[in-house]
Amino acid sequence: MSSTGNTARDLPDVADQAHPHLAGRLEWVGMDNIQAPVLIADAGGQVQRVNARIDAHVSLARPDARGIHMSRLYLAVDEALASEPLTPCLVRKLLRSFLDTHAALSDQAQVVIRFEQMVRRPALKSGNSGWRAYPVTVRASLRGQDFRVEFATEVVYSSTCPASAALSRQLVQEQFARDFASGTPLDRDAILAWLGSERGMTATPHAQRSVARLRVRPAPSFGFDTLALIDRVEQALGTPVQTAVKREDEQAFAMANGHNLMFCEDAARRIQRALDADDAIADFAVHVSHEESLHPHNAAATACKGVADGYDAEAFTG
Secondary structure, three states, X not given: OOOOOOOOOOOOOHHHOOOHHHOOOEEEEEEEEEEEEEEEEOXXXXXXXXXXXXXXXXXEOOOOOOOOOHHHHHHHHHHHHOOOOOOXXXXXXXXXXXXXXXXXXXXXXXXXXXXXXXEEEEOOOOOOEEEEEEXXXXXXXXXXXXXXXXXXXXXXXXEEOHHHHHHHHHHHHXXXXXXXXXXXXXXXXXXXXXXXXXXXXXXXXXXXXXXXXXXEEEOOOOOOOHHHHHHHHHHHHXXXXXXXXXXXXXXXXXXXXXXXXXXXXXXXXXXXXXXXXXXXXXXXXXXXXXXXXXXXXXXXXXXXXOOOOOOOHHHHHO
């Protein structure tokens, strides 16, 4: 055919040229880090468009085939994710399209979708608000009729050590005993002044920024309601990190920490109880990490439900 103008012409396709000396089945072939927008709908139906990174793969089941049709994966991702909000049903249709366009080559497909969900959070006292970005990862696979899907996210919170709090209280008691000798009449104003001084806070418990990483398999007929999951976990923990903070907000946060002492085991069990009570969740795994100010290492705990795979470092880091 002519190669001039817009006339169609045959283009070489070396992927069709078999290399018998390199024959062999490949578990996954595809594209990593595809850039595409994704539509996210909250429980109220409001749709948010976010930037995503997508890994799209199919198996290369035919040992004699040199490669797959990567452009077909890209076009399927582009068409599907721009058409409607992200749901397990949409993800399954996307994986089915991967296999339909590789019917002679592949018998399984998988996709990983990563994005950040932006949420505006109110301050504790001041009436201000600010943005929080929560990372979300959706993982799904399809082999025959076996469709598996889960999503992951994380919640950052503050944790104050109960043991450190008890030790600090003891030191405050001892300082009080030294400053107010036994048998000496106690003056209310003097005690109030002492409590407001540095001597009245001889020691303070150590607190740390902590992270709860969550992997969830939605129950049948439920979708990816990541915000509802995050809200449930933050309410169970009681001290999620803040955005806009004035002095009154910081004071309220200090009070929340003082009333909310927790070891990593406590945090894991609080989340476990909260997720066990959620009918939208079929299965989950939770890993909490308290990045301690006392140690150079972290305190950690994991909780799982049912047939969850348990702790897996790669799965929890996305």
